[in-house]
Amino acid sequence: MNRDGRLGVGIIGAGRVGPVVGAALAGAGHALTGITSGSDDERVEAILPGVPVLDALEVVRRSELVIVAVPHAELPGLVSGLAELGAWQVGQLVLHTDAAHGIEVLRPAAERGAIPLAVHPAVAFTGTSIDLRQLAASYAAVTAPAAVLPIAQAIAVELGCEPVVVAEQDRAAYAEAIATASEFSRQIVHQATGILRGIGVENPGGYLSALVRSTVDHALAEASPTVILPPDE
Incomplete structure (x- = not known):
């Protein structure tokens, strides 16, 4: 993290959630390093103008905080696949937005020195800027190791949400x-x-x-x- 608290934030997942989360964090003062391509790049460009479209490896390489916002079934394989490629970095924050998973799904990244965080905003995302107003009046479930729980809570607040801690065993x-x-x-x-x-x-x-x-x-x-x-x- 830079001295002024700004992070280089990369996004893996260009569906309804990832671009909105990226826009919220950019609004909080963080710098977006890139986002992976999706099925509707024009919509992503509308909410994240000028943000580079990169492959997942390059997103991870450039970022201090990686937002992983992919479908539930794809999350475990993506995290472990990037770990096998040696992508995750020591001290890098890795945050997923899936409701059902806690931080165990991020174990392959954590074993390589990354810091696992799970933050799920309780919002029905549309994938447009409308969601930013919804985030400002919502809550977010936060799961993280005790030592870094304040980081996860702070990110939830920067999204506009009120963080609520949910234990790993209670995520299901x-x-x-x-x-x-x-x-x-x-x-x-x-x-x-x-x-x-x-x-x-x-x-x-x-x-x-x-x-x-x-x-x-x-x-x-x-x-x-x-x-x-x-x-x-």
Whole structure:
């Protein structure tokens, strides 16, 4: 890390998450060293203008902090494959954004001296700049070795999130909660809009928007702990 706290940040994964995370960290003052190519390079260029498109090895070589934002099934093989190629560097920060994995999946990088961090922002990413506003009002699950936990928490804060520590052994349960909330909400909305469309309601998504948002807000308020103040004496 430079004396002014700026890091050279590289991104492996050009889907919906990686470019947004990169844009958030650039907004926090870090320098982006490169990003790997994806299926929609024009969208990536729109959110990360001028950032070099590089292969994964070059991204790792140039970066002090490597963000690995790839699909769940690809993460273990990518980390171990780069380790076999001797890519990971001593003291380099390696951060993945997968909900289900903690830091164990980064063991091949850690065995070569890299510092493993797991930070999952609880946001439904679109892959556009809209997500930056969502990050500013969200939480992030953070898992890291105790000695470097403050680094992971600081990165979450720089993304705009409030960090919440999730233990390594609890990541699977955490991921289940995230998947349940995401998939169930999506399925219910699709079912309801389909019924309205079937009876001739135009723009069923718009029709249900206020109802769904207010219902979710009420449910979240009910789920949040309530502080009961003692009566005045």
